[in-house]
Amino acid sequence: MTTLTAGGTLLGANQPADRFYAGGERIAAFRGDGAARPHTPEDWVGSVTPLFGEASLGRTVLPDGTALADAVAADPVAWLGEEHVAAFGADTCLLVKLLDAGQRLPVHAHPDVPFAAEHLGLAHGKTEAWIFLEPADVHLGFTREVGEDELARWVSAQDTAAMLGAMHRLSVEAGDAVLVPAGTAHAIGEGAFLVELQEPTDLSILMEWDGFAIDGAVAGHLGLGFDRALRAVDRRALSREQVESLRTARARDGGSLLAAAAPFFRAERVRGDSVLEAGFSVLVCTAGAATLTFESGDSLDVRRGATALLPHAAGVWSVTAGPGFEAIRCRPPSPADAV
Structure with a gap:
């Protein structure tokens, strides 16, 4: 801890294996540390957060072998500062990832803070943001109001065409930053490479899983059942102007x-x-x-x-x-x- 508090430390890659979507090659090339393992599309950086349902997988381990979560808990003021600790306790309030979409991600959404508190007993939902390192296409938000029963039918039938057809498509450039409020349906396009900031949870509600290496009917609803989980999805219509307002275009300046x-x-x-x-x-x-x-x-x-x-x-x-x-x-x- 003494060395770490005197300065900073470089972190190696922290890529959970066997994720349900492809990717990892761009992370390996970016880091310059050899060939990528298949299906390692996420690098969890400075993470005190485990994957959903896991005890420790996804959490950062420091070079001395100490889990970052344990180091922060042992000396939160040194890591986080007095004002932060007074407001948030030993909670870092942050998870950062490198994300390499080797294929289009499925349509999904994340719960907000009130939903996560009520249904999962957690202090955080999962508002996130993307800062793109390469151009990509993304789907973000619904173009029209989607009925509760309509959304449930799409999910039950795995009607991907209907889901994507009701969503805005946004082409982003390297340097663009996009905010994704919790509840907003989204799908990152194939070839995207980005830095992702998010609340420190791993909470995803899958609306699409057909063709992906995951049984979404079992694992896609956070153990809540889709009747409850889909209530976290924002089904409201977003105008094109509202979607564009979530993007800071080509935010390259300091x-x-x-x-x-x-x-x-x-x-x-x-x-x-x-x-x-x-x-x-x-x-x-x-x-x-x-x-x-x-x-x-x-x-x-x-x-x-x-x-x-x-x-x-x-x-x-x-x-x-x-x-x-x-x-x-x-x-x-x-x-x-x-x-």
């Missing part, structure tokens, strides 16, 4: 991204030489290389594909950037903006 996500998490793009305030952070280096220097005088070198975990106790830190350096800094919500 500074804050995803302002509307502030009650759930924060993201900022770091470019060039910078001085950054203290705070628990997951840093994903997306281009170039840089040296991070912390208040202790310790330093950490990062390059494209590196992910780093930075505790609050590292203090204010500076970036000495090489040519073309860019990174995404992912953070919990500010206590002032908390839900």
